[in-house]
Every structure is written in C-alpha cells, then in structure tokens.
Amino acid sequence: MRIFYAATLIFAFAFSTMFAQPKLEIEGGTTYDWGKVTPEESPLKASIKLHNKGDKTLEIKRVKPGCGCTTAPLDTNIIAPGKFATLDVTLNVSTYDGPVTKSISIFTNEEVEKTTLMIKANVMRPITVFPKFLSFPKLFVNEESVGKVVITNNTDKPVKVTGVDVSARVIAGATDGDAIMKVNVKVGDVLNPKVPYTVEATLMPKSTGRLSSSVKITTDSKESGLIEISGWGNIVDPKEEPKTGQNR
Template structure:
C-alpha cells in the first residue's frame, strides 16, 4: 500500500507543474500594416495571421475595431495549439483625409493584457499629393456581369521624380484578381499595370484592395481599391 501511495504521489508531482505551465499564447506574424497612399470611398483590406503558440486552445473572445468604418471578420475563434487563423481587417476609407490610423484590439483567454494591431493609410484627394508617383485611377470598379471583355482594367503609373524606381506587389486578393505590375518605371516615365478578374470574382459582388511598393528611401506604398458588382458602375472621381 505504501508503494502504491508513493507512486500516485510521484505522478501528481509531475502532473501539477505541467497543468500549471499549460497556457494559451498568441503570436502574430506582424502587428502593423501600411497601405500607403489610398483613395477615399474604398475598402482597404489586409490579412493578419494569429498563431496559437501555447499548450492550450487559444480563444478569441472579442475584437474591438473602435469604429463602424473598420470590420474584422475572423476565420475561427478557437485556435488549437500550433494552428493559425486569419483575421481580415477591412477599413472603409469613406471621406477620411490624410494619414489615418486604426488600431483594432484582440481580446483572448491569455489573460488581461490586450493585444493591439495597427493599420495606417494616407488618404489622398488629389494626384499632386502622391509624390513620387501619380497613379490613375486609385479606384477600379468592375461590372461582374458585363462579359469577359469588361473584366480587365488598366492603371496608369507616372513617375514624376528624377529617379528610376522598381515596383513590388505587397498584397492582393489572388482569388479575385490577377495583376500585371511593371517591374520598373524610369524617371519621368509612364507604365501601365493590368488588373483582370478571376472567374471566382464574377460570382458575387466584392470590395477589396491591393498594395504595391517602390524602392525609394521611404519604401512608399500605394493601395488601389477594387470592387465588383452587377450593373452599371457608379460615377466616382479618379485621383
């Protein structure tokens, strides 16, 4: 009997620390995203990835966006250890102007500490404020039921500086659009980007965006709003 009791005691000694150390833990791939120069009346989108890095399920209890202009649909709210989930941040720029920050807060079962994400957009109303490039248009609206010939649009990119730049695509919704972005644009030159809808994009209306970056000192970024809906496009300003 004494040996049995000792064995049980030893098992408990080993199990108790394990139970105490088993905790949920959340890690982010990154916590900040810069959309750069962006248009009004667009829905800017970015995907953050939440990883469950602890020993227990990570529970996403709440996401506070701070305003009705920002939405945060979550792929799933229970994340098993080692698994990840996508958190999409959707910022409706509306009539905002200038540098705008949004800081959604993620509440989990980790404890009382709140985890904050940050997005920033420099919302412009005229072409002159987008130096060193002029991008026209910053908003693309597709008629998804208009036939394949209407499912391709072009964006004119003009380099108004005295330096050559390379362009790099940062993020885009690959299930909705295919993008042909010029690799380089010379000083004073103009290049064309081509945006084409995928078959999936024609199934239902959507609103999204894509972002590209140039290799200047500031890593300047530009985001283009892309929408698709049945019927006739609305009249919107081009910037």
C-alpha cells in the first residue's frame, strides 16, 4: 500500500511538473492611461507590476518599446510563481498635442510569447497652433504671398497679446538679406477661449533664395507666454519661370 501511495505521489508530482506553465498578468490590465496631461508634465512616468500567476518561473526575454519617445527598463527578468517584477515606463510627450498612444511589446517564455502593453495620454496644450508652421504658396520676387495659421486658446480665460515680433530672411540665395513680412496680429488683441484666431502673414520677397521666417507672439498667459510660429519657402524669379504649363 505504501508503495502504491508513493508511486501515486511521484506520478502526481511528475504530472504537475510536466504541465506547469508561467502566466504573465499585468497589474491594471494591458492598457495604462495617464489621462489628461500638459507638455510641462513630460516625461510621464509609471511603475507597472508584471505578475507571474502561473506555477512555473516566468522569464521576460525582451521588452521592446514601440518608439524612441518611450523607455521601459525592468528591475528583473526572472519572476518566480506568485512574485512580480516592476516595469518603469517613461513617455516623452513634450512635442505632442492631443491623444497619444504607444505600445510596449513584452516577450516571455509563455506559449504565446508576446504580450502588448498599450500606454496612452491626452496632451492638452493651453494654446495650439494649426498647422504648426506657416506655409506659403510658391513665392515670387516682388509679389505678395499670404500664409495662414489658426491659434486656439484652449483655456477658460481670455489671453491678451502683449507683444509681436516678426522676422523674415532670405538665405542660400544670390544675395542674403531681409524680406518684408507683415502680420495682422496687434498688441492688445484678445484670444478668447475656444474661439479660433487666424494669423495672416503677408510676405514680399525681394530676392530669390530660401525663406526663413518667424512670428513670435507674447501673451499675458502664465501657461503659454510665448507663441512661436516658423515658416519656410522657396523664392524664385517670375521671369525665369517657364511660360508653358505654369500654374501660378
């Protein structure tokens, strides 16, 4: 009888060992959401626990962030049954605007070796500019061209313009020098909450070359005291343009 019980125990142990499996479980689920954040909070950080809910040692073979704006070092890659490791996630959102979603791939010794962790945030900027740069139509010497962007005040309070600085330069041309650029923004203008404000920049280039321009708008906002809008373009001589197939 003792031999029978011993054999049964040995068989049960061998059976359980044979079918033992690791099991990764991410605390909080496979999506981590910071919610609404501001660029000033960047980089965003979170410590996420990776549990082994199985009955065999879990090995984290590799952790692969989906882009260079994300890092995810792990404090240990060997997790015993019932234990956990900590994944320290960092996401740089300083240049983002609006919803951001990135992925982190976790490779293990499980039967399905890849698990994907999604990380999310909604970057709220007090003041946004769209598009981000001044885009001019084809530029011709001594002819006016207009570029437009829209500024939106996303706060709940009016923002007043306290200063405007405009510059435009022709570079990499036959003669480097200034170009004449004017904007419709004036000191004292008010950016009302949630109301689009169109900035119009009128440019009069004086020589051919590469245009580099900048509009700097200072405000009384503590959250966004400086709005800087850059612009580029190629300036050509209309006399050198082909007469056939020309679309101006």
